[in-house]
Amino acid sequence: MKELTWEQQKRYQRNILLPGVGIEGQKKLLRGGVLVVGAGGLGSPVAYYLAAAGVGRLGLVDADVVDLSNLQRQILHRTGDIGRPKVESARDKLVALNPDVQVEVFPERLSAASAVSLIERYDIVVDCTDNFATRFLLNETCLRLGKPFIYGGVLAFAGQVMTVMPGAGPCLRCIFPHEPDPHVPGCAELGVLGAVPGVIGTIQATEAIKYLLGLGDLLVGRLLTYDALSMTFYEVSIDRDSGCPACS
Amino acid sequence: MRLEVRVFSGLEKYIPGARFGRSIEVERPEGITVAELVDSLGIPRSQVFTVLVNGRHAAMDAVLQPGDRVSLFPPVGGG
Numbered sequence A: 001m002k003e004l005t006w007e008q009q010k011r012y013q014r015n016i017l018l019p020g021v022g023i024e025g026q027k028k029l030l031r032g033g034v035l036v037v038g039a040g041g042l043g044s045p046v047a048y049y050l051a052a053a054g055v056g057r058l059g060l061v062d063a064d065v066v067d068l069s070n071l072q073r074q075i076l077h078r079t080g081d082i083g084r085p086k087v088e089s090a091r092d093k094l095v096a097l098n099p100d101v102q103v104e105v106f107p108e109r110l111s112a113a114s115a116v117s118l119i120e121r122y123d124i125v126v127d128c129t130d131n132f133a134t135r136f137l138l139n140e141t142c143l144r145l146g147k148p149f150i151y152g153g154v155l156a157f158a159g160q161v162m163t164v165m166p167g168a169g170p171c172l173r174c175i176f177p178h179e180p181d182p183h184v185p186g187c188a189e190l191g192v193l194g195a196v197p198g199v200i201g202t203i204q205a206t207e208a209i210k211y212l213l214g215l216g217d218l219l220v221g222r223l224l225t226y227d228a229l230s231m232t233f234y235e236v237s238i239d240r241d242s243g244c245p246a247c248s
Numbered sequence B: 001m002r003l004e005v006r007v008f009s010g011l012e013k014y015i016p017g018a019r020f021g022r023s024i025e026v027e028r029p030e031g032i033t034v035a036e037l038v039d040s041l042g043i044p045r046s047q048v049f050t051v052l053v054n055g056r057h058a059a060m061d062a063v064l065q066p067g068d069r070v071s072l073f074p075p076v077g078g079g
């Protein structure tokens, strides 16, 4: 890879100063590719922080258009974006933030047919979806392709996050073998404090950046749970389930 | 037998005085299943998405052992 320009050295100076990052680490980020599935409450902070950090290639998957009720938490989108495809609205903000980043948009729902060809083009996948059916598809496809995958979820004042590393530690279905009962209320019924996906998405972005840099310890086998009301984080250690429908 | 129960992400509301992730010591008869424990705590089974016993997923019909650490979660699935 070519050397960093003077502008890049300045833009990424606070990254480059970090122990274990340096110019070489910044080049790793610029060579990296991350697929962000969902451009909503979680996808907003994830995509913003990855773009700001100089991750070279970001893929955004989302079939929805921006709705007025999204703007309380989905900080990629603005009032003037209502009615636009979320991935296009997102791309505008990310490219304006950092022209180094190549933003690839997929205005579609992830399907079993498209998942493999989409995921194999990236180094790591960040789950910013709002349903377990899509999460399970991501989980299974990433296991098959050997790609790491960072689960995040939010509900009301709570959130949780875990990193799935194929071949090391549990997968998502070791914890959640089945889809939830469709009658159990979700964020559309119970609400969600806008800053909660901000907290969880920021942790997901941190995990993705650490993975690209090869730094630190990831949330593998560690379900990190967050409660905004008591302002508590609690980590639950998880083992692989020998009866897991996906990874055993 | 004694069990250590933790509830997360909104299930606290079913147990008076329960706090997110804070352990609750309960005394239950030997041979009780996960489902019976959930019922005895007053939590609707439909609200419990996943149960971990000592860090491993457990089915609703699993029989609990003395000292088990039981964590109960609703579906935290929004994005």
Ligand SMILES: [Zn+2]
Residues within 6 Å of the ligand: A170, A171, A172, A173, A174, A175, A241, A244, A245, A246, A247, A248
């Ligand atoms: Zn598994």
